[in-house]
Amino acid sequence: MSDPTMIHSRFDPARHGALIALVVILAFNLIVTPNFFQAQTLFVNISQMATIAIVAMGMTLVIATGGIDLSVGAVMALAGALAPLIFLSDFAQANPGLGLAASIVVPVLVALFCGVFNGMLVSCFGVQPIVATLILFISGRGLAQVLTNGNLQTFSNPAFSYLGTGRVLGLPFQGWLVLAIAVVLTWVVTRSIFGRQLLAVGGNERAARMSGLPVRRVKIGAYVICSGLAGLAGLIVVAINSASDAARIGNLMELDAIAAAVVGGTLLQGGRAPIFGAILGAVIIQLVKYTLLANGIADEVALIAKAAIIIAAVYLQQGWKE
Amino acid sequence: MTDLIEMTGIGKSFAGVAALRDASLSIRPGEVHAIIGQNGAGKSTLIKILTGVYRRDAGVVRMSGHDLAIAGPREAQDAGIATIYQELSLVPLRSVTENVIMGYEPRSRLGLIDWKAAHARTRQILTRFGVDIDVTLPLGRYSTAIQQLVVIARAVSLNARLVIMDEATSSLDDQEIETLFSVVRGLKDDGVAVLYISHFLDELYRICDRVTVMRDGRTVATHDVAGTTKLGLITEMLGRDAGEIQAAGLTALSGGTSEPGRTLLQADGLRTRTGLRGIALDIRQGEIVGLGGLLGSGRTEAARALFGLDPLTGGAVHHHDGVALDSPAKAIAQRIGFLTEDRKVDGIIPHLSVRENITLAILPKLRKAGAIDRLRERQIAQHYITALQIKTAGMEQPIRELSGGNQQKVLLARWLALDPEILILDEPTRGVDVGAKFEIQSIIRDQVAKGLAVLLISSEFEELVEGADRIVVLQDGRSVAELHNPGVTQDALINAIAHHHDKGAAA
Numbered sequence: 001m002s003d004p005t006m007i008h009s010r011f012d013p014a015r016h017g018a019l020i021a022l023v024v025i026l027a028f029n030l031i032v033t034p035n036f037f038q039a040q041t042l043f044v045n046i047s048q049m050a051t052i053a054i055v056a057m058g059m060t061l062v063i064a065t066g067g068i069d070l071s072v073g074a075v076m077a078l079a080g081a082l083a084p085l086i087f088l089s090d091f092a093q094a095n096p097g098l099g100l101a102a103s104i105v106v107p108v109l110v111a112l113f114c115g116v117f118n119g120m121l122v123s124c125f126g127v128q129p130i131v132a133t134l135i136l137f138i139s140g141r142g143l144a145q146v147l148t149n150g151n152l153q154t155f156s157n158p159a160f161s162y163l164g165t166g167r168v169l170g171l172p173f174q175g176w177l178v179l180a181i182a183v184v185l186t187w188v189v190t191r192s193i194f195g196r197q198l199l200a201v202g203g204n205e206r207a208a209r210m211s212g213l214p215v216r217r218v219k220i221g222a223y224v225i226c227s228g229l230a231g232l233a234g235l236i237v238v239a240i241n242s243a244s245d246a247a248r249i250g251n252l253m254e255l256d257a258i259a260a261a262v263v264g265g266t267l268l269q270g271g272r273a274p275i276f277g278a279i280l281g282a283v284i285i286q287l288v289k290y291t292l293l294a295n296g297i298a299d300e301v302a303l304i305a306k307a308a309i310i311i312a313a314v315y316l317q318q319g320w321k322e
Numbered sequence: 323m324t325d326l327i328e329m330t331g332i333g334k335s336f337a338g339v340a341a342l343r344d345a346s347l348s349i350r351p352g353e354v355h356a357i358i359g360q361n362g363a364g365k366s367t368l369i370k371i372l373t374g375v376y377r378r379d380a381g382v383v384r385m386s387g388h389d390l391a392i393a394g395p396r397e398a399q400d401a402g403i404a405t406i407y408q409e410l411s412l413v414p415l416r417s418v419t420e421n422v423i424m425g426y427e428p429r430s431r432l433g434l435i436d437w438k439a440a441h442a443r444t445r446q447i448l449t450r451f452g453v454d455i456d457v458t459l460p461l462g463r464y465s466t467a468i469q470q471l472v473v474i475a476r477a478v479s480l481n482a483r484l485v486i487m488d489e490a491t492s493s494l495d496d497q498e499i500e501t502l503f504s505v506v507r508g509l510k511d512d513g514v515a516v517l518y519i520s521h522f523l524d525e526l527y528r529i530c531d532r533v534t535v536m537r538d539g540r541t542v543a544t545h546d547v548a549g550t551t552k553l554g555l556i557t558e559m560l561g562r563d564a565g566e567i568q569a570a571g572l573t574a575l576s577g578g579t580s581e582p583g584r585t586l587l588q589a590d591g592l593r594t595r596t597g598l599r600g601i602a603l604d605i606r607q608g609e610i611v612g613l614g615g616l617l618g619s620g621r622t623e624a625a626r627a628l629f630g631l632d633p634l635t636g637g638a639v640h641h642h643d644g645v646a647l648d649s650p651a652k653a654i655a656q657r658i659g660f661l662t663e664d665r666k667v668d669g670i671i672p673h674l675s676v677r678e679n680i681t682l683a684i685l686p687k688l689r690k691a692g693a694i695d696r697l698r699e700r701q702i703a704q705h706y707i708t709a710l711q712i713k714t715a716g717m718e719q720p721i722r723e724l725s726g727g728n729q730q731k732v733l734l735a736r737w738l739a740l741d742p743e744i745l746i747l748d749e750p751t752r753g754v755d756v757g758a759k760f761e762i763q764s765i766i767r768d769q770v771a772k773g774l775a776v777l778l779i780s781s782e783f784e785e786l787v788e789g790a791d792r793i794v795v796l797q798d799g800r801s802v803a804e805l806h807n808p809g810v811t812q813d814a815l816i817n818a819i820a821h822h823h824d825k826g827a828a829a
Contacts, residue, residue: 191693193685200682203671210631210668211683211736212654271673 066270074140076250111231164239202270404477414462583607612790659737
């Protein structure tokens with residue numbers, strides 16, 4: 001009766017439901033979709049899924065604090081617009097090594113700063129997260145378009161493109177990146193002091209404050225990590241395409257990321273942060289997109305399918321609460 | 323006569339831990355029936371099965387002889403079962419009428435809500451309870467008691483045959499309780515059965531006909547209230563010997579003999595925007611300082627100010643180390659703990675485990691290379707689970723699954739783990755059953771004997787009078803008197819509060 005392993009093995013529809021959905025989609029594709037069981041298909045899906053997964057992991061942390069970040073798509077655009085500007089500049093042409101480093105570091109720093117801005121608004125000024133992040137949602141992409149004069153920037157820079165097209169042990173580089181980030185964040189959530197504080201703040205902010213936790217710092221931290229990861233995802237998108245269009249990078253990414261987090265078992269009211277769940281959610285969303293596309297169904301229909309997935313995930317969460 | 327409700331052989335487990343085994347309950351039409359038992363005895367679970375919140379694993383539920391299958395609150399209402407919870411489930415910003423008729427609005431021929439009829443019906447219902455208010459005003463404008471009556475009115479308007487009251491009186495004052503009781507008697511006269519859940523045994527003797535006693539998920543006995551004694555009921559609830567309970571006294575806080583040590587904390591002329599207008603008190607090592615006063619006299623506000631939660635607008639708090647206590651984090655760094663009154667709102671982190679809840683305030687001390695020292699964390703959690711006899715399936719069980727008394731023990735463990743110098747206890751035994759209350763009180767007394775200083779806030783005069791070495795009496799945000807034990811009686815305390823109250827009113 002008091003077997004402690006009971007608690008771990010309890011059925012959790014929020015998570016197991018997603019696993020079942022994944023199996024169903026895979027089975028469906030193996031039977032119906034032509035050429036599904038091929039390495040090329042795997043590579044395409046991994047590289048597409050990676051950006052969703054990276055942003056979704058950051059989103060998971062923010063949602064775990066009881067917040068939400070609508071600005072991730074805009075931050076991706078900002079970072080994605082900055083990178084080519086930097087390595088196409090005269091300075092970078094003269095110092096390729098330094099230029100490459102700067103074109104990765106500077107956009108990520110700018111993204112982190114966006115996170116500080118979001119986090120400060122939410123935790124120090126008490127602005128509702130949805131409103132606070134709406135500011136950058138609108139102005140971030142605008143700024144990116146101003147920086148590039150609304151032009152499409154195309155480039156050929158093999159070193160930078162490695163981010164999006166490189167292979168390690170035969171698999172896309174960004175797939176490994178997702179795995180590495182997931183391992184680090186899982187450690188952070190389950191083992192680190194910050195992770196514990198994050199779950200406590202999201203679970204009951206007043207109680208966390210009463211217990212002496214640095215509530216503001218923890219919230220800012222979550223938004224900073226989320227924005228930083230969004231910046232990184234923006235760089236990957238640009239690297240995949242060898243082109244940067246500020247109007248399109250990360251468009252509607254906030255919805256994909258939120259959907260992936262929720263499908264992965266994150267509670268919208270906060271207090272839980274299943275990092276690998278977010279990856280699972282990202283995989284499901286990517287596969288649904290791919291399935292519809294590969295079977296010749298219009299992109300718009302994919303949006304409806306995504307909505308259905310979110311509804312199913314939220315329904316399962318409600319069931320889980322008993 | 324057929325029983326209105328008949329529950330037999332009810333079983334229910336959560337995560338493999340049995341909350342109910344072979345529990346039963348029978349309610350006759352038109353009777354006031356009480357359920358008593360310690361926290362964790364299974365009262366709430368049994369009621370939630372009756373109202374369709376939980377599904378039972380085993381057993382039968384019948385209503386007037388027919389099998390009853392209820393899957394949610396709406397179905398319960400339609401079956402004639404209405405529940406009035408401790409926390410009111412109303413919409414404070416909408417009018418009284420809207421709250422009463424919500425979901426069952428009278429319609430005009432066009433299909434719109436017929437407001438005239440709705441207001442008239444609401445007025446008529448409320449008049450039956452002797453409540454005469456403007457039903458078009460937002461409900462939130464009225465007192466808790468009125469709001470509670472509105473919930474009951476709503477229940478009756480839905481032709482309830484059974485009204486369940488869960489700790490209905492816990493937020494009412496004496497006069498409001500009186501009104502509530504007369505309503506209960508009125509319901510009874512109309513043939514409506516009332517199921518009454520309360521931690522206050524005195525209330526049971528005033529309005530209940532029969533009582534069902536539960537212990538460890540089982541129904542121990544059902545009696546006619548007239549044939550029972552308070553001591554007999556407590557004995558059945560605890561499953562302990564009557565003599566043992568009598569010998570232990572009314573509270574386990576009494577019996578301390580230690581001499582108080584040096585002054586740890588001293589407050590002068592505290593003023594805040596939350597209503598403090600001059601509080602002076604000091605806390606010394608190894609003593610319990612009580613804060614006495616009526617609701618709204620500033621007891622909790624004083625505690626919050628000392629803990630650095632509310633900024634001071636005047637006065638000062640002197641800590642013996644000379645540190646300014648202007649945030650909970652700083653107070654905690656000086657080993658001050660604050661067990662808050664409302665454990666759901668200010669205490670537990672529901673999704674986290676018992677272990678994580680226990681160690682929340684000592685996280686900085688568990689830091690090992692940026693991570694949490696998991697081995698030490700487990701040792702500490704296990705130590706307090708054993709020492710405080712916390713009933714849990716294991717330290718990994720989410721705290722929300724524990725009963726109220728056990729949640730309170732986990733929160734006490736959170737502060738004891740800090741090895742506190744000063745512990746502020748705001749209603750530490752409220753909403754906790756008799757057994758857990760004794761345990762919590764004796765744990766506190768043990769700690770005080772070892773040098774802990776306690777600031778105790780309690781609405782139970784017994785607890786203050788028997789437990790505190792000194793009682794600082796507050797009134798309207800000011801400290802007005804100080805009583806010293808031994809020698810303080812409940813009458814003396816009441817006098818002190820009342821006397822200064824009169825003076826305050828005259829001035």
